[in-house]
Amino acid sequence: MGLFLSIFGAFGVGGVIGVFVTQIMTNRREAANRRVAFKKQQLEQFYGPLLAAHKELRARSELRVKLQTALDDAHTEDMLRTGRERLEAASDPHISAITTNVQDENQTFREVLMPRYRQMIDTFRDKMWLAERETRPFFQQLIEFVDVWDKILADKLPRSAAVTINHTEKNLTPFYEHLEKIHDRLQSEVS
Numbered sequence: 001m002g003l004f005l006s007i008f009g010a011f012g013v014g015g016v017i018g019v020f021v022t023q024i025m026t027n028r029r030e031a032a033n034r035r036v037a038f039k040k041q042q043l044e045q046f047y048g049p050l051l052a053a054h055k056e057l058r059a060r061s062e063l064r065v066k067l068q069t070a071l072d073d074a075h076t077e078d079m080l081r082t083g084r085e086r087l088e089a090a091s092d093p094h095i096s097a098i099t100t101n102v103q104d105e106n107q108t109f110r111e112v113l114m115p116r117y118r119q120m121i122d123t124f125r126d127k128m129w130l131a132e133r134e135t136r137p138f139f140q141q142l143i144e145f146v147d148v149w150d151k152i153l154a155d156k157l158p159r160s161a162a163v164t165i166n167h168t169e170k171n172l173t174p175f176y177e178h179l180e181k182i183h184d185r186l187q188s189e190v191s
Contacts, residue, residue, distance in 0.1 A: 071098050
């Protein structure tokens with residue numbers, strides 16, 4: 001009690017309250033800094049890489065459609081310009097380009113796109129601790145999408161099975177929209 005009275009007397013009521021308030025403010029600032037640091041980590045190591053992978057996949061898919069449409073349009077235009085008697089001659093040069101493009105896109109799917117999907121799974125698995133609670137259920141959908149395509153590409157499952165189970169990238173649209181929403185929210189909170 002004597003020690004308390006001597007401390008209290010030395011600092012006075014205002015000094016003790018000042019030290020106490022300073023400590024509370026310091027603790028709050030440190031807690032806020034930790035929250036911002038965690039959100040930044042979520043952005044850099046989880047949401048940012050997943051969103052970037054999605055944007056790359058989408059850009060490549062849109063380019064594929066654009067190229068195929070251009071080839072098909074040129075083919076159709078040449079076929080319409082010639083008469084019935086010259087359809088085969090007008091079609092021959094386009095068939096080669098269309099076939100080459102399809103083969104190239106199949107190779108791109110196997111060698112570029114599928115590895116990117118697998119990287120998304122790796123990021124999800126390795127950085128799950130950074131995922132928001134509402135993000136975690138999408139992991140199963142991503143795994144299912146990749147596993148079915150891996151089986152199809154390895155000829156362990158017929159492509160018709162994908163149609164039967166409604167296997168399409170559109171099933172991942174809610175995940176992609178969620179990624180963008182969470183990414184943008186975290187980015188706003190960090191800045």
